[in-house]
Amino acid sequence: MKQFYSNISTQFKSILSSLVEGQKKVAVIGHMRPDGDCIGSTVAMVRLLRSQGVQAIGVNQDVVPDNLKSFLGDTPFITASEFENQDHVAITVDCADVKRIGKAMNELFPKIFLNIDHHISNKNYAQHNIVIGTASATTEILTGLALDLELAIDATSAQALYVGIATDTGQFCYSSTTKETFEMVQSLLECGANPAAAANDLYENESYARIQLIQAFLASLEMHLDNRVCVGTVTDAMYKQTGATIDDADGLVDYARSIKGVEIGVLVEERSGAIKGSLRSKDPKYRVDQIAQVFGGGGHACAAGLNVSDASIETFKPKLLSEITNQLTKIHSA
Amino acid sequence: MKQFYSNISTQFKSILSSLVEGQKKVAVIGHMRPDGDCIGSTVAMVRLLRSQGVQAIGVNQDVVPDNLKSFLGDTPFITASEFENQDHVAITVDCADVKRIGKAMNELFPKIFLNIDHHISNKNYAQHNIVIGTASATTEILTGLALDLELAIDATSAQALYVGIATDTGQFCYSSTTKETFEMVQSLLECGANPAAAANDLYENESYARIQLIQAFLASLEMHLDNRVCVGTVTDAMYKQTGATIDDADGLVDYARSIKGVEIGVLVEERSGAIKGSLRSKDPKYRVDQIAQVFGGGGHACAAGLNVSDASIETFKPKLLSEITNQLTKIHSA
Incomplete structure (x- = not known):
């Protein structure tokens, strides 16, 4: 079985285990004015955690843009004002700087447990930091980790991960697009991602x-x-x-x-x-x-x-x- | 080794052999007002034939649009008016109807030896017809055939094949985009295709x-x-x-x-x-x-x-x- 990120996947596995064993509640947090990679990462991370029995919820300071709403599916996802903190552990996705989650979220979560991101400028501000600057998107990192660890990717997660990669590569036009990108996308299609449906929701909803x-x-x-x-x-x-x-x-x-x-x-x-x-x-x-x-x-x-x-x-x-x-x-x- | 089109690849192999053994000269012909899939197919087919020792040249009734010129590389490619027929055998690519090659080409080539196309409406007008309606592009068919038969794909061919697939799927947005599409594209990147360079040539040259x-x-x-x-x-x-x-x-x-x-x-x-x-x-x-x-x-x-x-x-x-x-x-x- 090909490994995309062997050592990092091992690290991620032990982080996941600690959350499961500690019976932690988790808030998965993306950046303000969320984009496709932010929403895709949040959705996939929440679902991945829940598939392992972890009580996870997506939280964002801002509302989800209209053209991304369909990708939430039935994922628990709320805005900061609706959130009640019950000793939740914070995982950020796609945030190079912790300030990117917004003031309201910074106040709710002064400490970040895990930071998963693909920006080379990432400040490694969390207790655990999984930062892969060569990845085209944070969703590409999550796809690689899930494939490496053979974690189940349901159709909603597959579509969310696909949307993150597709949007953050400008539909595979940016130089961050590699053969691993296409290899992972192929796997996402096997798990139920639908590129044409994604394109329709993303690009055929202009005001x-x-x-x-x-x-x-x-x-x-x-x-x-x-x-x-x-x-x-x-x-x-x-x-x-x-x-x-x-x-x-x-x-x-x-x-x-x-x-x-x-x-x-x-x-x-x-x-x-x-x-x-x-x-x-x-x-x-x-x-x-x-x-x-x-x-x-x-x-x-x-x-x-x-x-x-x-x-x-x-x-x-x-x-x-x-x-x-x-x-x-x-x-x-x- | 995975086969994309097992029986058809076998058929294609024997057609190739007949051209090699017959020491045929080949004109590879696309449709009028050529697009990315037409140019990509022509370039890749000419180079594939030449790699087998067949004297092949690309011919089109019309000139190549500015944003596609860079993908020709050093491939022999001329317009109809420059062409001198020396008992060339005709192979059409990406033409559902033989009329699509244009009047000048129809006069030069009353008979077509091989027709390779992905349009379901294709009229099977040639002596040999390789028509795969489920393929997203004619370049996808050629990619699959080359991979099945382990024919060498040089960097210019890989880029040409990539451009055909990328343009005919609207950058992987149309419903014709399948996991096989991404699987083939991954192989093309291994052969030297560069998605960012392609996007730059295709989309950053607007008048x-x-x-x-x-x-x-x-x-x-x-x-x-x-x-x-x-x-x-x-x-x-x-x-x-x-x-x-x-x-x-x-x-x-x-x-x-x-x-x-x-x-x-x-x-x-x-x-x-x-x-x-x-x-x-x-x-x-x-x-x-x-x-x-x-x-x-x-x-x-x-x-x-x-x-x-x-x-x-x-x-x-x-x-x-x-x-x-x-x-x-x-x-x-x-």
Whole structure:
């Protein structure tokens, strides 16, 4: 039997045993504004624990987005305000920093028992830390552990794990996608995961407001620096006009980057007097995190963000373009 | 060793042997307006034949789209006008009907030696026909055959086969995606396929004109029939204004369908005095092919199209909406 994570799986097995033997109650906690990998990990971890006889429940500070609700199935899952702590032990999933679970959850759980995550920046803040930075998703880690230990994966868990991997790899488009990813996904399909049903729930539930926001954003696109930089904006007025929420702006910046010849795509969002900037590059050599750092932001070489208070699009955009120009000049002359 | 298509692989092996022993020259031919599966199949088939010592070349009536050019590698590949027939034997890939290779190719090759395809509607028009309707892509068939027969798959072939599967499954979103699909993809990664590089070439090369066309299309969206139908239009004026081509309208209709609550998404395109309609439903029960048939079109239960000459958007749209109303009334009262 192939082992994906032999030593770590042994460690996970003994952690599981300690929970079973100690008759612990467990709260499985994901990050604020939960995404597919967060919900998928929470659902799968709760079900895995319950299959071993552990009383486990999923808890999140925020509500589950509409397009992810179907993946909960009959998994016990509540928000922080509904939660009554009865000496629950906390397991976090997909949280690089314990602050990511949100203030309400931090107050409920000052100590974390187990931290399972795939972010290389993870701060190992728990008593036990299972952090695998090479995994494409936290759900990929959980899939590997479950397969290694031959734990039963029911159809709801399989679908939840699939959704986490599919969304965190951008439908298998990101460089984190490996042959192990596909190998695990194959096993998930054997356990009942259904890629077409997942895609339908994930991608065929757009709000009309979001479609209108995409339209307004595309209409705002401007090409700069010999068409190497594409900048789009989202204004307070656009939110008002379309009825879209800030979550609806997720992913808009990808349209700016997707254009042929564009090296860096940019989204500048107005948020009641403040500015949120998102930068995406096609190649890590552009180090957009360094550009974001100039404005107190940060991130990765290909994807970074920043927040500036007391600024308007009109005043901020020229400053940002100037820093992008500096960076491109530096990179291209290197 | 697992066999994907045991009997068919044996048949394919003997066909290959006959080409090798007969010292045949082979033209591998795909359909007009080639897509990822067509180009991927052509590239992989040419390379597979050449690895067996067969003089093979890829030929297509049309040019390869920009976003697929990188997948050719050093594969011999030409368009019909450059082709000199020297008693070449013809193998078609991804063509349900022999007419799909185009008039120029039909004239060059009145007879087809081998037809490899995954469309259930395939007409078995060749001397040998390998048609597997359950396969997600023609490249999936070729992958399975190569793995079954342990034929060498070089990195260029692996990437070409991957691209065919990835594009024909909509990045593993369509219901044709099975565990065998993922199993084969895993093998392709072992042979050198790179999903992130493929995604970059496929999806990060949009023309600015296409982005503008998407914008104009989204601005045209109208909700009908209690928001169960979303209709968008593309006019001659939009093509002129954006500089987009008719190929740039591919996939626009998916935005109309993706909206929450929408049962049928529609694109009505104006093409110099004629109308092209595209219909997409979320559920096969809506049988959009039956709606298309009313106007002389056809297709599948979830995806159908039609062409009407001597019509305008203004005159055609009410007629189409009326037929959609009839169909939805029929389905919902059933």
